[in-house]
Amino acid sequence: MQQLDELSSLIAQHTKGDGVFSTAIPRLWLIRQSKRTEPFQGVQHPALCIIAQGSKQVLLADELYEYGPARHLVASADLPITSQVVEASPEHPYLSMRLDLDLAALGAMMLEVAQPAPITVQKTCGKALCISKSDPALLEAALRLVRLLDAPDDIAFLAPLIEKELLYRLMRGDQADKLRRMLMPESRLVQVNRAIAWIRDNYDKPFSIDRVASEARMSTSSLHAHFREVTAMSPLQYQKQLRLQEARRLIMSEALDAATAAHRVGYDSPSQFSREYRRLFGAPPIQDVSRLKVVPATYAQAGA
The missing domain is CATH 1.10.10.60 (Homeodomain-like)
Structure with a gap:
């Protein structure tokens, strides 16, 4: 696909060597890796991740997600994951972009954008990680965002507009329902995210499930069920x-x-x-x- 070829070229141009690189565009990161990596652990924050070249595996508890070009991953909670680049070489390095989600902008957009007709949920969308096929409109918006790195004078004005378009594409795509539930004040996903935030702030202290459930405004039984549904693991x-x-x-x-x-x-x-x-x-x-x-x-x- 021509869009992916150009996106790969631009990411390669703006990444010197392997690693994760910040950019002049707020919340936009570029990633390059010239060989298969070992599995490494980290916390995945809410983000849109698009691979232009190569492929990657992400393990959430015991659930494995694999994606590559023409597919994208959306995370809707802070999740401890294990990630591994599985397809990369010096001649054809792994190249990807990550846009951290602006939750305030998503929340405002939810009020403006009509909810699309229900779409059958894919097997790759069971938890707070979802993988979907990237349609040409989403890839074109991503490409125009990365192109701005070659036009720095345009970033301040155009980057917010293109980012808004990307969010719009997500809100109209097959992950729209999960994104909306992430933002609705008393949805289960919001309640679990409250529990996640409290645990992240107090991870170094003992805690009771009753306390976490209280912070999430849920019963303990509901917390156990829905926390595992979102994160594939228990609070402990x-x-x-x-x-x-x-x-x-x-x-x-x-x-x-x-x-x-x-x-x-x-x-x-x-x-x-x-x-x-x-x-x-x-x-x-x-x-x-x-x-x-x-x-x-x-x-x-x-x-x-």
């Missing part, structure tokens, strides 16, 4: 993933020893921390971090 499993990811970041970026990092994120037992760390990341802390330091650019792609 979600907390554990956040703790371990933050401990990994502390060991990597602040050179903390494993015991100090474990205590910092809320673990009382170093041995329990070590067991759970190895279970999630596949190696003990010291060995895992030594491996990460060899591939820092790849590590930065977690969650992108």
